[in-house]
Amino acid sequence: MSEKLGRRGFIKQAAWMGAALAAAGKTAGCRTLGRGEAAMAVTGLVCPPMETVRVGVIGLGARGPGAVHIYAGLPGIQVTALCDLYKERAENQQKWLKEKGKPDAAVYGGSEEAWKKLCESDKVDLVHVTTPWLLHAPMALYAMRRGKHVAIEVPAAVTVDECWDMVETAEKTRRHCMMLENCCYGESEMFAFMLCRMGVLGDLIHGEGAYLHDLASYKFNKNGYQGMWRLNFSKQHTGNPYPMHGMGPICQYMDINRGDTFDFLTSVSSDQRGLSQFAVDKFGKESAEAKETYRLGDMNTTLIRTRRGRTIMVQHNTTNPRPYSRINTITGTKGTLADYPLRVALGDKAHGWMSDAELAALKAKYVHPLWDKKGEAARKSGGHGGMDYLLLLRLGYCLNKGLPLDISVYDTALWSSVVELSERSVLKRGASVDVPDFTRGGWKRAAPLGIVDVG
Numbered sequence: 001m002s003e004k005l006g007r008r009g010f011i012k013q014a015a016w017m018g019a020a021l022a023a024a025g026k027t028a029g030c031r032t033l034g035r036g037e038a039a040m041a042v043t044g045l046v047c048p049p050m051e052t053v054r055v056g057v058i059g060l061g062a063r064g065p066g067a068v069h070i071y072a073g074l075p076g077i078q079v080t081a082l083c084d085l086y087k088e089r090a091e092n093q094q095k096w097l098k099e100k101g102k103p104d105a106a107v108y109g110g111s112e113e114a115w116k117k118l119c120e121s122d123k124v125d126l127v128h129v130t131t132p133w134l135l136h137a138p139m140a141l142y143a144m145r146r147g148k149h150v151a152i153e154v155p156a157a158v159t160v161d162e163c164w165d166m167v168e169t170a171e172k173t174r175r176h177c178m179m180l181e182n183c184c185y186g187e188s189e190m191f192a193f194m195l196c197r198m199g200v201l202g203d204l205i206h207g208e209g210a211y212l213h214d215l216a217s218y219k220f221n222k223n224g225y226q227g228m229w230r231l232n233f234s235k236q237h238t239g240n241p242y243p244m245h246g247m248g249p250i251c252q253y254m255d256i257n258r259g260d261t262f263d264f265l266t267s268v269s270s271d272q273r274g275l276s277q278f279a280v281d282k283f284g285k286e287s288a289e290a291k292e293t294y295r296l297g298d299m300n301t302t303l304i305r306t307r308r309g310r311t312i313m314v315q316h317n318t319t320n321p322r323p324y325s326r327i328n329t330i331t332g333t334k335g336t337l338a339d340y341p342l343r344v345a346l347g348d349k350a351h352g353w354m355s356d357a358e359l360a361a362l363k364a365k366y367v368h369p370l371w372d373k374k375g376e377a378a379r380k381s382g383g384h385g386g387m388d389y390l391l392l393l394r395l396g397y398c399l400n401k402g403l404p405l406d407i408s409v410y411d412t413a414l415w416s417s418v419v420e421l422s423e424r425s426v427l428k429r430g431a432s433v434d435v436p437d438f439t440r441g442g443w444k445r446a447a448p449l450g451i452v453d454v455g
């Protein structure tokens, strides 16, 4: 079997056709935009408009409450259910909603599987998953099979099999399955997207993204990630477990899954030093933490080549002391945008970055409509500088209006697949690994993501 098609290969391809046909028309009026084979897949999936989207949020640790608070302030959305392993975390959010004068939300929790009841509730249309990584795919799959749309924190899945399961389940159930890649809605990222869409950077050639964020102290904090899930993942895996913050926006600039797609990748990791050093410094040389084996290399560098001959470099480092960066760099035949800090160089003047005044003028000319119209509200709401707000605003708007979502299940799967594929390459001394085409050729026909708005 061809490596390119992966474990599921041709048999699954045929099975998908059958499943999609069988499912077509069975799910509450949802349909896909497009014709023929493309219409069976779910790029451009549209469902009947929902006047009020009823959201159930699972996972109310560090991240989840922020989503509850944003949803509570959006039109056309109501938080109707809350769940956490620690029931009091759900109750605290219920109390918060009450204090804000919002309608009551049902509370679930107190056991490993209480979330299933939330997925089964007929008062929930959209399940929002904000739990530890290993629970994302099981929760999303269960919810879709109970007729719910799902929005899942990053990474949506941690294995290629889970990615295929998500694609096949979304196709079969005609449910939305969107990874919540908030960085696609960042102010600089949306400005870069506009420069790409309007041809200012020419033909795109190369992108660079990253997640460079020193989380060592948080990983070792017993009151941090619940059950220390992130540290545990670092003990068991190498490669890049969190590629999408840097890579997702680059994929949107380059129309990945919508005119181009990944071909293969190669990935190399440095040795692991940072976690061990942190453990020695904090707990002592003889501590269990210092003697532990951590498999995650400090710096991972993954290089992806696309079918149309472009390249994307993605890095991950969450252990060494350094300022935060997602790199966010895109180069085309006419210029380059780089971030951290934001810079642009264009045309025959591109040997140097443009002046602050020139950059300000360019930003004003190519401001994305979402930031133009809702930037002030986004900044006020907060959440990573406002991008969390725009992500959920746009998600709610699409469901209210019955529009396709900006991030499809194919994006969700492709971006998440790099978690396992980068690890596979690292373990083979950086050997190239083919990336599955989750759209099975649909990327050649899918229309590029437009310059989206909220009316």
Ligand SMILES: NC(=O)c1ccc[n+]([C@@H]2O[C@H](COP(=O)([O-])OP(=O)(O)OC[C@H]3O[C@@H](n4cnc5c(N)ncnc54)[C@H](O)[C@@H]3O)[C@@H](O)[C@H]2O)c1
Binding pocket: 058, 059, 060, 061, 062, 063, 064, 083, 084, 085, 086, 089, 111, 112, 113, 114, 115, 130, 131, 132, 133, 135, 153, 154, 155, 180, 181, 182, 224, 225, 226, 227, 384
């Ligand atoms: N997009 C972003 O900018 C961003 C930022 C932070 C975190 N995240 C993602 O959000 C997710 C959560 O991260 P976090 O920092 O909030 O972690 P966390 O550990 O603080 O929170 C996870 C919550 O899930 C709950 N949980 C665990 N098992 C459960 C179960 N069986 N049923 C119900 N609830 C359960 C935990 O009790 C905890 O409250 C992760 O996937 C992370 O990668 C994304």
